[in-house]
Amino acid sequence: MLWKLIILFALGVAELWAAAPAGVAMGLDPVLVCLVAAFGAVCGGTVVILLGERVKAWLQKRKKREQLEEKRGLLWRIWQRYGVIGWGLLAPLLVGSPLGAAFGLVLGAPPRRLLPWLAAGSVLWAIVFSVLAMAGKQLL
Numbered sequence: 001m002l003w004k005l006i007i008l009f010a011l012g013v014a015e016l017w018a019a020a021p022a023g024v025a026m027g028l029d030p031v032l033v034c035l036v037a038a039f040g041a042v043c044g045g046t047v048v049i050l051l052g053e054r055v056k057a058w059l060q061k062r063k064k065r066e067q068l069e070e071k072r073g074l075l076w077r078i079w080q081r082y083g084v085i086g087w088g089l090l091a092p093l094l095v096g097s098p099l100g101a102a103f104g105l106v107l108g109a110p111p112r113r114l115l116p117w118l119a120a121g122s123v124l125w126a127i128v129f130s131v132l133a134m135a136g137k138q139l140l
Contacts, residue, residue: 004028005036012040016092016122020129021136030134038126045097045118049111056105075103084109088117092125 004026011019016037023033048055075094079087087109091100097118104114 005032008033008036009040009043012037012122012126013044013098015096016041016125017129020126020133024130024133024137030130033133034126034130037130038123041092041097041122041126042119045092045101045122046115048098048101049105049115049118052105052111055102059102059106079107084113085117088114088119089121089124091118092121097122 004023005028008019008023008026008028011022019037019040020030020033023037024030078090078094082090084104087100087104087107091097091104094100095103100121101114101118104118105111
């Protein structure tokens with residue numbers, strides 16, 4: 001049981017959308033799956049935000065902000081249109097919490113505003129994916 005929870009936590013850190021189906025497939029309770037996956041995603045984003053300046057400097061050195069601005073892709077449009085709130089709610093779905101936190105810092109989001117919205121987005125998407133995974137299991 002402990003290994004299943006560790007795997008689920010690690011999947012929550014890496015990619016939230018993969019954690020819920022894996023947890024349901026392992027036979028874990030959907031509420032537990034939702035909680036552990038969301039906790040993993042929040043922890044991953046928190047670690048990146050706590051390392052903030054180092055991560056920001058590393059990404060800026062690699063010119064990620066300029067690439068985001070140049071391409072005017074989906075991530076840049078979300079940032080421009082919805083700001084910290086939209087970014088925090090959508091980043092766990094689109095790029096994962098740790099990478100979403102890193103890009104948010106590079107784009108100029110204040111860490112104290114980014115973290116609560118990133119946590120809210122992680123919990124939101126963990127609930128959505130857990131419900132979808134349970135519905136899929138019921139259909140099978």
